[in-house]
Amino acid sequence: MISPQFRYAGWLILVLGLVTAPLLISSGRWIEFLELTLFAAVLGQGWNILGGYGGQYSFGHALFFGTGAYLQALLQFKFGWSPWVAMWFALGGGVLVGVFVGYLSFRYGLRGSYFALITLAFAEAFHVLSRSLISVTEGGRGVSLDLNRDPDMALATLQFNFAAPFLKAYGYYYLILLMLIIACAATWWMANSRFGARLVAVRENEEAAEAIGVDAFATKMAAISLSAAITSSAGIYYVQKFLFIDPGIAYGPAKSVEALIAPIIGGLGTVLGPVIGAFFIHGVGELAKETTGLVWQDRPGLDLILFGVILVLMLAFAPRGLVGLLERAWRKLSGTRPTERDHA
Amino acid sequence: MLKVEGASKWFGGLRAIDGVSLTVPEGAIVSLIGPNGAGKTTLFAVLSGFLKPDSGTVSFAGRDITGLRPHRICRLGLVRTFQLVRPFAGLTVRENIATGSHNRIRSRAAALGHAEQIADRIGMTAMLDLPAAALTVAGRKRLEVARAIATGPRLLLLDEVMAGLNATEVATMVELIRAVRDGGITIFLIEHVMPAVMSLSDRTYVLNDGALIADGAPGEIATDPRVIEAYLGHGAAARMSEAGSHA
Numbered sequence: 001m002i003s004p005q006f007r008y009a010g011w012l013i014l015v016l017g018l019v020t021a022p023l024l025i026s027s028g029r030w031i032e033f034l035e036l037t038l039f040a041a042v043l044g045q046g047w048n049i050l051g052g053y054g055g056q057y058s059f060g061h062a063l064f065f066g067t068g069a070y071l072q073a074l075l076q077f078k079f080g081w082s083p084w085v086a087m088w089f090a091l092g093g094g095v096l097v098g099v100f101v102g103y104l105s106f107r108y109g110l111r112g113s114y115f116a117l118i119t120l121a122f123a124e125a126f127h128v129l130s131r132s133l134i135s136v137t138e139g140g141r142g143v144s145l146d147l148n149r150d151p152d153m154a155l156a157t158l159q160f161n162f163a164a165p166f167l168k169a170y171g172y173y174y175l176i177l178l179m180l181i182i183a184c185a186a187t188w189w190m191a192n193s194r195f196g197a198r199l200v201a202v203r204e205n206e207e208a209a210e211a212i213g214v215d216a217f218a219t220k221m222a223a224i225s226l227s228a229a230i231t232s233s234a235g236i237y238y239v240q241k242f243l244f245i246d247p248g249i250a251y252g253p254a255k256s257v258e259a260l261i262a263p264i265i266g267g268l269g270t271v272l273g274p275v276i277g278a279f280f281i282h283g284v285g286e287l288a289k290e291t292t293g294l295v296w297q298d299r300p301g302l303d304l305i306l307f308g309v310i311l312v313l314m315l316a317f318a319p320r321g322l323v324g325l326l327e328r329a330w331r332k333l334s335g336t337r338p339t340e341r342d343h344a
Numbered sequence: 345m346l347k348v349e350g351a352s353k354w355f356g357g358l359r360a361i362d363g364v365s366l367t368v369p370e371g372a373i374v375s376l377i378g379p380n381g382a383g384k385t386t387l388f389a390v391l392s393g394f395l396k397p398d399s400g401t402v403s404f405a406g407r408d409i410t411g412l413r414p415h416r417i418c419r420l421g422l423v424r425t426f427q428l429v430r431p432f433a434g435l436t437v438r439e440n441i442a443t444g445s446h447n448r449i450r451s452r453a454a455a456l457g458h459a460e461q462i463a464d465r466i467g468m469t470a471m472l473d474l475p476a477a478a479l480t481v482a483g484r485k486r487l488e489v490a491r492a493i494a495t496g497p498r499l500l501l502l503d504e505v506m507a508g509l510n511a512t513e514v515a516t517m518v519e520l521i522r523a524v525r526d527g528g529i530t531i532f533l534i535e536h537v538m539p540a541v542m543s544l545s546d547r548t549y550v551l552n553d554g555a556l557i558a559d560g561a562p563g564e565i566a567t568d569p570r571v572i573e574a575y576l577g578h579g580a581a582a583r584m585s586e587a588g589s590h591a
Contacts, residue, residue: 059381171453193452194446194449194450194451194452194455196452197442197443197446197452197455198440198443198446200432200435200437200439200443201432201443204432204433204434204435205430205431205432206431206434207394207414207426207433208426208430208431208432208491209419209443210394210413210414210449211392211394211414211418211423211424211426211492212418212423212443212444212492212494212495213415213418213419213423213444213446213447213495214415214443214446215413215415216415267422326402
């Protein structure tokens with residue numbers, strides 16, 4: 001077990017490193033890389049709550065991402081709402097979809113691959129709906145938000161076109177970093193609470209958990225709500241940063257895969273897993289780009305093939321993810337007996 | 345403490361339990377025996393809320409609990425263990441027990457502390473930091489009991505906690521069960537290990553083909569012809585007494 005002091009020190013170094021990163025990197029491309037990595041980590045942390053801690057593997061987390069993104073975009077586009085107001089409805093809408101899908105699945109005891117399939121099916125249904133309900137969603141054209149060019153409105157429009165160059169360049173980076181810190185703190189709080197203990201018990205053995213006083217249904221409903229809230233917050237961020245959303249981005253399978261790959265590779269049911277996983281995946285992707293000269297956007301699917309191979313290798317040789325590998329290495333170095341399993 | 349009246353449960357055309365009525369008085373150790381397939385585990389599942397009876401009522405501490413869900417029944421103070429043990433394999437013994445403690449304790453730190461006290465009481469202190477997957481059969485049975493006790497029950501249903509244990513382990517488990525009862529928890533147990541049933545029980549019920557065929561002090565039960573026939577086949581009691589008179 002990695003002792004608490006080292007763990008806190010590790011987190012402190014990680015957070016300080018990420019906070020000071022803009023001072024060390026001047027290249028816009030690397031900031032973009034960090035933004036997308038942290039974005040993937042937030043998505044992954046959302047999935048991790050339900051999939052990693054709760055053992056309910058969703059294949060359709062795009063449902064929550066897309067609902068958050070669409071509501072954030074449409075409330076501004078159609079009704080001219082302030083993004084600061086819209087975001088609460090986007091978040092609430094994502095949670096509502098989570099409650100709806102969770103109720104249908106968990107009430108009727110769907111587990112394992114059945115749960116994965118139903119989430120996949122709902123994501124596809126929303127995909128089709130968002131394409132065909134043109135009067136509501138603008139259909140396949142997608143929703144574009146107006147770019148704010150007035151530095152005085154940067155905060156009001158939640159578009160960081162500040163007059164100050166530092167804020168202008170790094171505003172979105174700090175926003176997503178803050179969101180990741182909140183997501184990790186929420187996960188950490190959950191992992192060390194009664195709710196988290198009960199969720200893990202449901203993952204390990206649902207009937208045994210019921211027998212010792214755990215309301216498995218209520219626990220899973222709470223987990224899918226929290227999971228959906230974090231994932232839809234990533235959708236809100238996406239819209240504010242790119243000012244555009246369409247059915248494919250919102251509800252396509254890419255976001256569902258992106259949400260589950262970081263925690264699985266990084267370490268299921270750990271706070272750090274999705275963060276490490278996101279860095280690993282995006283790092284590998286970036287490396288592949290550098291070395292082969294192939295640009296993902298020009299070779300759609302190449303990155304997914306690569307991720308698939310990594311995923312299979314990880315599941316075969318390191319089922320507890322990179323965090324598990326780290327812990328094993330730590331034990332070897334510090335000579336601790338491998339008696340205790342670590343869950344933070 | 346526990347009162348069952350006319351409980352029946354069908355699985356399709358098979359009557360798993362058939363009009364079972366019994367009582368478990370507070371502070372007692374009551375056992376339920378019977379051949380394999382008699383419906384003992386089904387009855388426990390009905391009592392603990394895992395199955396809804398098709399007819400009949402279950403009342404616990406003066407309250408009708410028929411059809412309540414398992415976690416509600418557990419919160420009222422009636423908890424079961426599983427014949428096929430179900431440890432949370434990926435968690436440590438401490439975390440396993442603490443999950444039970446959370447039934448009455450909200451704080452994580454307090455639950456982990458409570459788990460240590462329970463482990464001490466059950467004799468599992470040395471194993472607290474082991475993953476449950478690393479325990480022996482006896483260890484897992486013990487963990488099953490520890491996790492149930494951690495929920496703070498008034499009545500504990502033990503489903504074959506001695507199956508698969510060696511003689512020494514059975515003796516330790518018998519001591520443990522007696523200590524749990526002396527600690528104020530009423531016990532209702534299913535068991536095949538007859539010496540343990542004999543030494544522990546204040547009263548024994550015998551279930552065969554889903555129906556109760558006898559009940560009484562364990563000594564009386566052992567010589568009851570209906571019980572002998574249920575275990576050894578039709579006519580066995582007569583043959584045995586015949587063999588006895590020839591000797």
